[in-house]
Amino acid sequence: MPDAVETIPIRLKVNGKSHSLTVEPRLLLVELLREHLDLTGTHVGCDTTYCGACTVLINGAAVKSCTVFAVQADGAEILTVEGLETDGQLHPIQRAFAECYGLQCGYCTPGLMLATHQLLARNKRPDEKAIRKAIAGNTCRCTGYQNIIKAIQAAARNMDGVQQRSSV
Amino acid sequence: MTLGEPRRWVGHALPRKEENRLLRGRGKFADDIKLRDMLYLRFIRSPYAHANILSIDVSAAEAVPGVICTLTGAEIVPLTQPFIEIGPDPFAKIKDYPLAVSKARYQGEPVVAVVATSPAIADDAAEVVQIEYEALDPLGDGEQALQDKSLLHEEAGTNRVWNGVFEYGDVDRAFKDAAYIVNIDRLHFHRFSSTPLENNVVIAEWNPKDERIYYSCNNSFPSFAIQFLAAHLNVHIDRIRVETSDIGGSFGIKITSYPQMAVCALASKKAGRPIKWVETRSEHMTSSAHGNERTFRDTRVALAKDGVITAITSRHIDDCGAYPRYEPLGCVIWSQVFPGVYRFKNARIDFMQAVTNKCPVGPNRGYSRMQHLWFLERVVDICAHELGIAPDEMRLRNYVRPEEFPYTTPNGCVYDSGNYPKMLQVAKDLIGWDEWKKKQAAARKEGRLLGIGIGTTLDSGTNNFGQSQIVNPGLPYSGNSQGANCKLDIYGEVVVAVGSCPQGQGHETTAAQVVADVLNIHPDLVTVRTGFDTERNVHTGFSGTYASQFAVSGLSAVHGAAQKLKAEMKRLAAFTLQTKEDDLEFSMGAQGPEVRARGNGKSINYWGLANLVNANTAALPPELYEVTLNCRYIWRAPFKVPDKQKKYGNLTLTYASQLHICVVEVDRETFIPRILDYGAVDDCGTVINPPIVEGQVYGATAHGIGAALMENCVYDAVGNMLTSTFSDYTPITAVNMPAVKYGHIETPSPHSYSGAKGMGEGGAAPIHTISAALQDALFASGIVIADSFNNADSLFRAMVAKEIGQAQKLVRVERRV
Numbered sequence: 011m012p013d014a015v016e017t018i019p020i021r022l023k024v025n026g027k028s029h030s031l032t033v034e035p036r037l038l039l040v041e042l043l044r045e046h047l048d049l050t051g052t053h054v055g056c057d058t059t060y061c062g063a064c065t066v067l068i069n070g071a072a073v074k075s076c077t078v079f080a081v082q083a084d085g086a087e088i089l090t091v092e093g094l095e096t097d098g099q100l101h102p103i104q105r106a107f108a109e110c111y112g113l114q115c116g117y118c119t120p121g122l123m124l125a126t127h128q129l130l131a132r133n134k135r136p137d138e139k140a141i142r143k144a145i146a147g148n149t150c151r152c153t154g155y156q157n158i159i160k161a162i163q164a165a166a167r168n169m170d171g172v173q174q175r176s177s178v
Numbered sequence: 179m180t181l182g183e184p185r186r187w188v189g190h191a192l193p194r195k196e197e198n199r200l201l202r203g204r205g206k207f208a209d210d211i212k213l214r215d216m217l218y219l220r221f222i223r224s225p226y227a228h229a230n231i232l233s234i235d236v237s238a239a240e241a242v243p244g245v246i247c248t249l250t251g252a253e254i255v256p257l258t259q260p261f262i263e264i265g266p267d268p269f270a271k272i273k274d275y276p277l278a279v280s281k282a283r284y285q286g287e288p289v290v291a292v293v294a295t296s297p298a299i300a301d302d303a304a305e306v307v308q309i310e311y312e313a314l315d316p317l318g319d320g321e322q323a324l325q326d327k328s329l330l331h332e333e334a335g336t337n338r339v340w341n342g343v344f345e346y347g348d349v350d351r352a353f354k355d356a357a358y359i360v361n362i363d364r365l366h367f368h369r370f371s372s373t374p375l376e377n378n379v380v381i382a383e384w385n386p387k388d389e390r391i392y393y394s395c396n397n398s399f400p401s402f403a404i405q406f407l408a409a410h411l412n413v414h415i416d417r418i419r420v421e422t423s424d425i426g427g428s429f430g431i432k433i434t435s436y437p438q439m440a441v442c443a444l445a446s447k448k449a450g451r452p453i454k455w456v457e458t459r460s461e462h463m464t465s466s467a468h469g470n471e472r473t474f475r476d477t478r479v480a481l482a483k484d485g486v487i488t489a490i491t492s493r494h495i496d497d498c499g500a501y502p503r504y505e506p507l508g509c510v511i512w513s514q515v516f517p518g519v520y521r522f523k524n525a526r527i528d529f530m531q532a533v534t535n536k537c538p539v540g541p542n543r544g545y546s547r548m549q550h551l552w553f554l555e556r557v558v559d560i561c562a563h564e565l566g567i568a569p570d571e572m573r574l575r576n577y578v579r580p581e582e583f584p585y586t587t588p589n590g591c592v593y594d595s596g597n598y599p600k601m602l603q604v605a606k607d608l609i610g611w612d613e614w615k616k617k618q619a620a621a622r623k624e625g626r627l628l629g630i631g632i633g634t635t636l637d638s639g640t641n642n643f644g645q646s647q648i649v650n651p652g653l654p655y656s657g658n659s660q661g662a663n664c665k666l667d668i669y670g671e672v673v674v675a676v677g678s679c680p681q682g683q684g685h686e687t688t689a690a691q692v693v694a695d696v697l698n699i700h701p702d703l704v705t706v707r708t709g710f711d712t713e714r715n716v717h718t719g720f721s722g723t724y725a726s727q728f729a730v731s732g733l734s735a736v737h738g739a740a741q742k743l744k745a746e747m748k749r750l751a752a753f754t755l756q757t758k759e760d761d762l763e764f765s766m767g768a769q770g771p772e773v774r775a776r777g778n779g780k781s782i783n784y785w786g787l788a789n790l791v792n793a794n795t796a797a798l799p800p801e802l803y804e805v806t807l808n809c810r811y812i813w814r815a816p817f818k819v820p821d822k823q824k825k826y827g828n829l830t831l832t833y834a835s836q837l838h839i840c841v842v843e844v845d846r847e848t849f850i851p852r853i854l855d856y857g858a859v860d861d862c863g864t865v866i867n868p869p870i871v872e873g874q875v876y877g878a879t880a881h882g883i884g885a886a887l888m889e890n891c892v893y894d895a896v897g898n899m900l901t902s903t904f905s906d907y908t909p910i911t912a913v914n915m916p917a918v919k920y921g922h923i924e925t926p927s928p929h930s931y932s933g934a935k936g937m938g939e940g941g942a943a944p945i946h947t948i949s950a951a952l953q954d955a956l957f958a959s960g961i962v963i964a965d966s967f968n969n970a971d972s973l974f975r976a977m978v979a980k981e982i983g984q985a986q987k988l989v990r991v992e993r994r995v
Binding site: 034036044049050051052053054055056057058059060061063090091092094095100104107108109111113114115116117118119120123138141142143145146147148149150151152153154155156157158159 | 193194196197200201202203204205207209210298372373374375376377424425426427429456458459460681682683684869870872873874876877878879880881903904905909911912913915917918920
């Protein structure tokens with residue numbers, strides 16, 4: 011039997027919005043997002059850091075939120091799938107997944123899009139091998155990855171094009 | 179047959195309607211749902227594969243603050259009936275409850291449920307439940323279990339769930355006349371699961387106010403689940419409401435979540451509040467469902483001088499785990515593809531199914547047919563190698579020929595359409611067969627182990643449930659049906675509901691395409707209800723999403739409902755516009771979609787039509803009172819009940835086919851098999867939405883490659899499951915999955931209104947193909963590929979056994995010419 015449960019205050023920013031909460035030390039970041047902030051777009055698939063359905067960005071880095079305690083995210087800026095769009099306009103990664111039929115059931119998709127986000131921030135024109143490596147920690151059981159890889163290539167083209175245009 | 183209307187939308191790559199919510203993180207999956215006063219349930223599961231339960235003490239758990247109640251098997255026995263058994267006596271006598279009562283029969287079997295105000299408290303309380311077990315020797319293997327030296331279910335008196343002989347043609351004569359007889363001692367198809375990424379989830383509320391049971395869950399065959407649950411819980415079936423919304427994959431596995439659904443309802447009744455249960459991945463791996471494991475013994479193959487197979491005899495032992503549950507349907511479902519893609523007429527298969535102390539099996543993508551198709555592909559391939567006939571040539575000599583369709587198999591199934599030689603050619607062209615043959619010859623000179631394999635397989639869709647009567651003549655099932663409803667809502671919106679239960683197959687999109695063609699409107703104007711709901715009143719006893727059938731059963735129902743609606747709209751418009759029905763055209767007007775009279779130019783929009791029926795009814799003459807603009811249609815498959823004694827009859831309506839070719843190299847040092855090239859050719863008749871079909875092919879291919887090389891449900895000698903996490907089970911990832919070259923041909927089915935054939939399961943083509951490629955790579959080393967699962971470890975063991983002279987001789991050829 012556990013003793014009376016202690017709680018810890020934390021502050022974090024999720025999709026640009028600040029939150030102050032008091033949480034149990036054992037609370038996982040994914041539980042905080044889903045159960046406390048009702049951001050249910052982040053999913054749980056394996057509980058053991060294999061499948062990446064729970065991937066979010068913590069300070070720009072793709073992290074599996076089932077393997078981070080909420081208290082570890084104290085002070086962090088977090089981006090979840092709900093924060094990808096801007097004023098209702100889909101992010102180029104979201105558009106590319108739609109155009110390339112890069113999803114079926116859609117359960118893995120939020121995590122995959124955030125893994126893609128990190129990849130394209132670090133490597134604007136990744137080749138197929140780099141893409142496969144970047145999403146090796148994201149399991150998809152529906153698509154066989156084929157259209158996901160096409161979607162990531164399309165997203166890279168879209169985003170690169172946008173950046174080139176905006177820099178002119 | 180044709181659609182009867184122009185196909186502006188069917189056959190085209192319409193973007194999926196589902197994407198908007200799924201890409202924005204706004205999908206509604208079962209675990210996303212919270213109810214007022216909801217409680218959380220955890221199972222305490224047997225650590226033993228086989229054990230008597232001596233005592234259960236829940237007092238410490240119930241004392242944990244926040245724990246509301248616990249539930250044990252002993253408690254639920256007086257409240258319920260054991261689950262229905264599909265099979266006949268003696269196995270119909272077993273008592274299957276959703277919590278173990280006096281005995282646990284597999285590792286992970288639920289024994290106690292704990293209900294608390296939070297998942298964490300339920301976890302804490304689960305830790306302090308005391309259960310005393312007496313471990314028993316487990317039976318880990320079907321063949322061993324069939325000896326009945328110890329029993330899983332004492333009530334049955336045997337571990338043999340079912341036995342039947344499927345015999346057709348003149349087997350003895352064929353063997354007498356054979357030029358060659360190939361004997362294969364043992365082949366084995368391994369256990370695996372397609373492991374949907376979303377685990378099982380059940381939210382149940384046994385509402386004390388109206389005494390109804392409300393489920394929000396991700397079960398993928400709800401109409402089957404409610405039939406089992408109503409009988410088990412002693413309630414009127416209408417008292418059970420099941421809703422599903424977005425489902426994160428099922429691949430058949432989620433058909434079997436009804437025992438957990440039962441426990442959640444009973445716990446809700448006891449607690450007086452709604453209950454949520456979210457399965458962990460380890461629970462899913464140990465105790466949701468696995469695919470059927472099957473062993474093929476004493477196979478004899480009769481061949482003519484030219485390599486044409488004339489007869490096969492064999493003994494098949496299916497291992498269904500600890501409880502038959504959906505079984506023993508699998509004991510007959512394989513016979514939908516009795517001869518595979520081959521022409522042989524004479525065969526005798528003695529089929530047996532056994533219980534073992536392992537996770538119960540369930541329908542897993544390719545259910546029961548893939549095991550048999552793999553067996554046949556191994557037989558053809560082994561015979562080709564033994565007789566020195568090129569594997570492609572061997573197949574061409576044995577394939578059912580294009581001019582023979584519709585082709586009646588020895589057991590009375592009717593293959594609707596197909597062209598296997600053409601698919602072989604398309605697949606060869608895709609990968610550059612001739613080039614690879616040259617590369618292979620060069621590689622072999624260097625001592626490299628490079629093989630090219632072909633797998634030809636079938637995806638039989640839209641079951642004739644009459645085949646269940648072959649398993650148990652007393653069963654009340656036959657044929658197949660699906661329901662749909664198409665209506666104009668009060669303001670004239672087109673709304674479609676269908677009794678399917680999609681998990682990523684794009685049903686909202688394809689259903690909208692079909693309706694859009696019927697009404698000549700844009701699919702964006704068609705709202706298709708998401709998920710399944712018993713309250714929509716569109717389900718039949720077979721509604722759900724399974725067995726490769728939506729393109730046929732689901733879309734036929736949608737098409738029928740849309741045509742019915744269109745006919746009603748015509749009647750109403752003809753009255754309003756004062757013209758004849760054949761003067762009317764469906765088109766877009768300034769105020770949205772409308773019906774227009776060609777003659778007088780008058781038109782009425784959909785709101786105007788809906789208004790006449792719903793709100794402005796005084797204007798409606800009595801002869802039009804039967805028009806509701808709310809049209810329910812039940813599609814029924816044209817089946818007859820098969821001959822139960824002869825096991826003869828048509829068992830499925832459509833036969834999509836797949837032909838894969840793969841090039842594999844086995845590393846000489848590490849024995850790691852690596853795929854160098856992969857081509858997949860699909861034929862599912864008329865295609866409704868090409869990218870959706872292509873996506874299903876890639877997905878099924880990934881499941882097959884994963885199963886062939888990486889994914890295996892491994893148990894140790896005492897029944898511990900060794901692959902109970904993804905880290906151990908290793909589902910295929912983007913770095914293991916090769917780029918797949920996709921091709922397709924279309925042989926329209928004469929058995930569906932659109933020419934489409936159900937697809938999606940893919941017949942596990944990669945498993946057959948990779949086995950064949952490994953066989954090609956290793957035949958010269960004296961290795962027979964006798965298992966469907968092959969990895970570096972198993973290949974290393976096979977090679978070493980060969981080198982030290984301890985390999986079993988699995989194949990023996992009798993030559994009579």
